[in-house]
Amino acid sequence: MTVAAVLAAGLAIYAVVAAVALPRLLGKASWTGRAPRLAIMVWQAACVSVVVSVLSAVFVLAVPAPVVGHGLAELFAECAEALADGPGLTAATALVGVGVTGALVARLAWCATAVLAGARAERRRHAEALALLGRHDGALDAIVVDFDERLAYCVPGRQGKAVITTAALRELSPEETAAVLAHERAHLRGRHHLVLAFGETFARAFPGMPLFERGRAELARLVELLADDLAARRHPRVLIASALVRLATGRAPAFTLGAGGESALARVRRLLAPAPPLGRGERVTGAFAVGLLLAGPAVTGLAPGLASLLAHHCLELLSF
Known part of the structure; x- marks a missing residue:
């Protein structure tokens, strides 16, 4: 099993486990009533984290690491060429990735529009x-x-x-x-x-x-x-x-x-x-949890591409 497959499987497992376990864990937390603003942020970050995990898993499988690494190295100038010539990026994987991503984003956008429009009316x-x-x-x-x-x-x-x-x-x-x-x-x-x-x-x-x-x-x-x-x-x-x-x-x-x-x-x-309100250490821990929930899945999804960037491009710079 490739590294990309392992990461994608890990992200998918996290999404399933988080969707089931996090509501039980957060629901039992006694601190939420002491810091409702922070608790709101944690719940929102948890919801976003599950969706981003699914999208990241699809991204890892659909887009090979060399493609991401090359695209990052060239910034945006050669992004199109990298996507076209990158190894392992087939029409099938691209179609699946775009389809799943588009479906999830479209579903969220449609429901958000319906909720906001209905409430406004x-x-x-x-x-x-x-x-x-x-x-x-x-x-x-x-x-x-x-x-x-x-x-x-x-x-x-x-x-x-x-x-x-x-x-x-x-x-x-x-x-x-x-x-x-x-x-x-x-x-x-x-x-x-x-x-x-x-x-x-x-x-x-x-x-x-x-x-x-x-x-x-x-x-x-x-x-x-x-x-x-x-x-x-x-x-x-x-x-x-x-x-x-x-x-x-x-x-x-x-x-x-x-x-x-x-x-x-x-x-x-x-x-x-x-x-009593939460102490400074508890609030810092809560803020760290929010950041981890939001950034963790995305960073994990980009990890193979970043590793490819370091392996293929930074070493070339050091050789000069």
């Missing part, structure tokens, strides 16, 4: 309804809607809006209202709807994959934790917690980000008994 229709049924409250800097259900949520987008119902205003104190609206504005400033769209895209593109299914749910949970933490910088955590208790039964529209929902009670416990 729903937000547009909801914004039109809010223009008719709601009123802007300058003191709250939010849209107030006459509705009997206790709700506070935000409608993300270029002109994002925080929304609260009259039932919620009757239930919450002014301090609690300010705290929960700070939570919603944290969603808007952080563009957390794009994080949710990322998770939805991967889960829809590759249905049934444990990593992507669990990742979608975890990203939805983590953006709420992150918004809680950001709101807690300006408002007491106990106020955010009490507001969440009062809004726990409310269900915001699916394409929005609401303060209540199924995770509200767990978030209340977290707010009232906060764990």
